[in-house]
Amino acid sequence: MGTARVVFDRWEGRYAARLGSVRSSAVRDLFAAASRSDMISFAGGMPAVDEVPAKEVAQAAYDAVMHEGAAALQYGSSEGRPELRAVITELMAESGVRLSADDLVVTAGAQQALDLLAKAFIDPGDVIIAEGPTYVGALQAFSAYEPDIRCIPMDEDGMRMDLLEETLKELGPAGAKFIYTIPNFQNPGGVTLTAERRRRLLELSREYDVPVVEDDPYGRLRFEGGHLKPLKALDDDVIYLGTFSKIFAPGLRLGWMAAPAPIRAKVLLVKQGADLCGSAFAQVTAERYFLGTRWRRVLQGLTRTYAERRAAMLDALDEFFPEEAHWTRPEGGFFVWVELPPFLDTKAMLADAVERGVTYVPGDGFFPDGRGRNCMRLAFCYAEPDAIRVGIERLAEALEDRLELYRAFIAAGAISAEEGAA
Numbered sequence: 001m002g003t004a005r006v007v008f009d010r011w012e013g014r015y016a017a018r019l020g021s022v023r024s025s026a027v028r029d030l031f032a033a034a035s036r037s038d039m040i041s042f043a044g045g046m047p048a049v050d051e052v053p054a055k056e057v058a059q060a061a062y063d064a065v066m067h068e069g070a071a072a073l074q075y076g077s078s079e080g081r082p083e084l085r086a087v088i089t090e091l092m093a094e095s096g097v098r099l100s101a102d103d104l105v106v107t108a109g110a111q112q113a114l115d116l117l118a119k120a121f122i123d124p125g126d127v128i129i130a131e132g133p134t135y136v137g138a139l140q141a142f143s144a145y146e147p148d149i150r151c152i153p154m155d156e157d158g159m160r161m162d163l164l165e166e167t168l169k170e171l172g173p174a175g176a177k178f179i180y181t182i183p184n185f186q187n188p189g190g191v192t193l194t195a196e197r198r199r200r201l202l203e204l205s206r207e208y209d210v211p212v213v214e215d216d217p218y219g220r221l222r223f224e225g226g227h228l229k230p231l232k233a234l235d236d237d238v239i240y241l242g243t244f245s246k247i248f249a250p251g252l253r254l255g256w257m258a259a260p261a262p263i264r265a266k267v268l269l270v271k272q273g274a275d276l277c278g279s280a281f282a283q284v285t286a287e288r289y290f291l292g293t294r295w296r297r298v299l300q301g302l303t304r305t306y307a308e309r310r311a312a313m314l315d316a317l318d319e320f321f322p323e324e325a326h327w328t329r330p331e332g333g334f335f336v337w338v339e340l341p342p343f344l345d346t347k348a349m350l351a352d353a354v355e356r357g358v359t360y361v362p363g364d365g366f367f368p369d370g371r372g373r374n375c376m377r378l379a380f381c382y383a384e385p386d387a388i389r390v391g392i393e394r395l396a397e398a399l400e401d402r403l404e405l406y407r408a409f410i411a412a413g414a415i416s417a418e419e420g421a422a
């Protein structure tokens, strides 16, 4: 797992205390392990960028410099180029959200938008509500500002509204700064918030006066079932985060935020402190890609690829995984969430899995409070179907070794069958 070296830090003691609560992303830490040549990675949610037509991107970048040289190479506006914001309004309209280019701020990926929101909204101790488990990058961005993150469990229909209501009631009106949700093919849960729950979430948001942050990187990567309207289409006050990372390429580092004017003003203020403005060059390149290429066909191809990979993973899980394991069946996106018997520690098992040539992300990194130790996230977006089958078989072997021991404990009456069930 890489060559971790302990480095003496003579600046220790000078860093801001708040950094103590920021954990390194387990996903990033696993990149090193994934570089072994026969390693099958279910760790990072890395898009299949080899399907993005390199020549067309190169042409778009060439045109950006040759035809819009100064604009592409100069500082730009903090809210992003109007031309790119016009492209984004078209994309949003296709998803059912009507807005104007003025409603948007272009960001360095949705990740920057999360950090800017945290910077603008969170004081130490403020309550933030999120799904449990939730996106590690959001936990990282938020925790630097020292909030109290409350995680609401999900079932196959997404965040449990009864439990959200309970938490909101306990906190009282405006008791949380915002509710952070990933409604489509949640990362890491793989589940989708139903239309009924979307309506209920917005009702609760209004009733308890807590704004909703909707993070939607995967909404256009649906393999089955009907498109569900974004929360932003149902309530203009929702803060919506979008990204080009999954429909084009993460290397451009381009995303966006659609938010009410007062929130946008604050976000722009903190954004200027972060980067003055985003990359004009990346923005012009993206405009040219979206206006001048058959990007829809590329996106259709990508969606097909991910659908095949998801099918390969679900088939292999059905075939190889032990009966004690339970997993989600995502209708889109990148991830399957696996739950194992409570006493099985997926972090402790990881070294064994890596030795067998397969990686995943242990579940506890997706919670702020150490829950999820018996869970794992499997990303099906990256490996080819044949490799997925081999990887799941390897993982099942690693699991089987540990489960045998627990089955023996159950047989001997040392632990109950309920404790043994996920």
Ligand SMILES: Cc1ncc(COP(=O)(O)O)c(C=O)c1O
Binding pocket: 045, 108, 109, 110, 111, 112, 135, 137, 182, 187, 215, 217, 242, 243, 244, 245, 250, 254, 255
């Ligand atoms: C839920 C979620 N939000 C945000 C991001 C960050 O995306 P971006 O590449 O746009 O920064 C990701 C990336 O995987 C994600 O899964």
